[in-house]
Amino acid sequence: MSREPFYYSQEFARQLDKEDELARFRDEFYVNAESIYMDGNSLGLLSRRAERTLLEVVDAWKTQGIDGWLQGQYPWFYLSEKLAALSAPLVGASEDEIIVTGSTTTNLHQLVATFYKPEGKKTKILADELTFPSDIYALQSQLQLHGYDPAEHLIQVKSRDGRIIEEEDIIAAMTDEVALIILPTVLYRSGQLLDIERLTAEAHARGILIGFDGCHSVGAVPHHLSKWDVDFAFWCNYKYLNNGPGGTASLYVNRKHFGRSPGLAGWFGSRKDKQFDMEHQFVPAEHAGAFQIGTPHILSMAPLIGSLEMFAEAGIEKLRAKSLHITSYMIDLIEQELAGMGFTIGNPRDDLRRSGHVCLEHEEAARICKSLKENKIVPDFRAPNIIRLAPVALYTTYDEVWETVQLLKAIMVEKQYEKFENTRDVVA
Numbered sequence: 001m002s003r004e005p006f007y008y009s010q011e012f013a014r015q016l017d018k019e020d021e022l023a024r025f026r027d028e029f030y031v032n033a034e035s036i037y038m039d040g041n042s043l044g045l046l047s048r049r050a051e052r053t054l055l056e057v058v059d060a061w062k063t064q065g066i067d068g069w070l071q072g073q074y075p076w077f078y079l080s081e082k083l084a085a086l087s088a089p090l091v092g093a094s095e096d097e098i099i100v101t102g103s104t105t106t107n108l109h110q111l112v113a114t115f116y117k118p119e120g121k122k123t124k125i126l127a128d129e130l131t132f133p134s135d136i137y138a139l140q141s142q143l144q145l146h147g148y149d150p151a152e153h154l155i156q157v158k159s160r161d162g163r164i165i166e167e168e169d170i171i172a173a174m175t176d177e178v179a180l181i182i183l184p185t186v187l188y189r190s191g192q193l194l195d196i197e198r199l200t201a202e203a204h205a206r207g208i209l210i211g212f213d214g215c216h217s218v219g220a221v222p223h224h225l226s227k228w229d230v231d232f233a234f235w236c237n238y239k240y241l242n243n244g245p246g247g248t249a250s251l252y253v254n255r256k257h258f259g260r261s262p263g264l265a266g267w268f269g270s271r272k273d274k275q276f277d278m279e280h281q282f283v284p285a286e287h288a289g290a291f292q293i294g295t296p297h298i299l300s301m302a303p304l305i306g307s308l309e310m311f312a313e314a315g316i317e318k319l320r321a322k323s324l325h326i327t328s329y330m331i332d333l334i335e336q337e338l339a340g341m342g343f344t345i346g347n348p349r350d351d352l353r354r355s356g357h358v359c360l361e362h363e364e365a366a367r368i369c370k371s372l373k374e375n376k377i378v379p380d381f382r383a384p385n386i387i388r389l390a391p392v393a394l395y396t397t398y399d400e401v402w403e404t405v406q407l408l409k410a411i412m413v414e415k416q417y418e419k420f421e422n423t424r425d426v427v428a
């Protein structure tokens, strides 16, 4: 995408902030005036609206007790479905194809338990070697539950450069032994955005089901899961969607799979009108709600009500446009200001192949991150050598990007990082 050139001055950054049509949303967040937050790709900030809806739900509990399930502003019995409807525009699905439930990892377990049906020589699961470890642990344990050795039955597509997984290599690994494919939409370290539509079409052409982990794309990148015919997907809501630490996650099941028995059944997967019949014959919901298991984590999804209102107002296309622009600005500034200091941009440069964070590689990354924190910048570190920086479209300013890069420059020029050990913290 061609863009107006960037100029290297703080005035220019401030001018970009004046022109930013999403700038008004920043005031809705609890932004710490003392620091610059660049970690919204790991844990998004709290907004006033999310806080308000959380407190409203707490108040319903306080004042209504058990009646909160059916009464009050957000009856809890229907909250997973209500939030699904609010999430639908972000992922390009019908509201009944989504349900807000569980955690990323438990949703993956549910979906693999549902969709992994080894048969004949089709027994393998295809993933990649750079994906988030929790997904691999889940896949390994699911294979073991079927009596298979993951060393043989889990195929992890290799990266050619340690950063990116080439779509060609994934497609080449889609052999007739593969029963199921699980891939991230975005690789959590390099920020590579995979071509979801192409991979889905290639999988289907070979009769393979495919599901995606959308943790690092939902809320930052528009999706068209139904149009692309993705079989299923799952994602957390605590990164770009600002639902709070450990906040309830989501899953998507393509409507063509409605009616499939959930691999892991539980009473909240029941048809709503049947659930309280308390029969021992499970009657699953006729939509993605069937894949819920137990009682929804109401307090952990309440912030999402307020948060998703903001996404509806801002619009995911506009958020993506700002995200691409502000991350380009950051990359450009890094290249200009930090040249010759040992940094490498590890994310793809093409807008179609990158997501919402900048991946900055350096052999001293762990201690540069500690130094950034001492300078009141919040990045995160991913071993062995990555500093992730996420200027988030809803609340990060261009001026903060400018400040971050200037502080990084001072840290390098003054060798401030040398006083720290080059090792990660317990939670990096």
Ligand SMILES: Cc1ncc(COP(=O)(O)O)c(C=O)c1O
Pocket (backbone or CB within 6 Å): 103, 104, 105, 106, 132, 134, 135, 184, 188, 213, 215, 216, 236, 249
């Ligand atoms: C891509 C990806 N998948 C899975 C997870 C695990 O999510 P959870 O701990 O919410 O199950 C995370 C983050 O922790 C992630 O970034």
Ligand SMILES: Nc1c(O)cccc1C(=O)C[C@H](N)C(=O)O
Pocket (backbone or CB within 6 Å): 041, 042, 043, 132, 188, 215, 246, 427
């Ligand atoms: N889930 C997290 C947690 O419980 C503590 C700290 C970080 C996280 C994360 O989400 C990390 C994130 N998935 C990542 O991309 O690395």
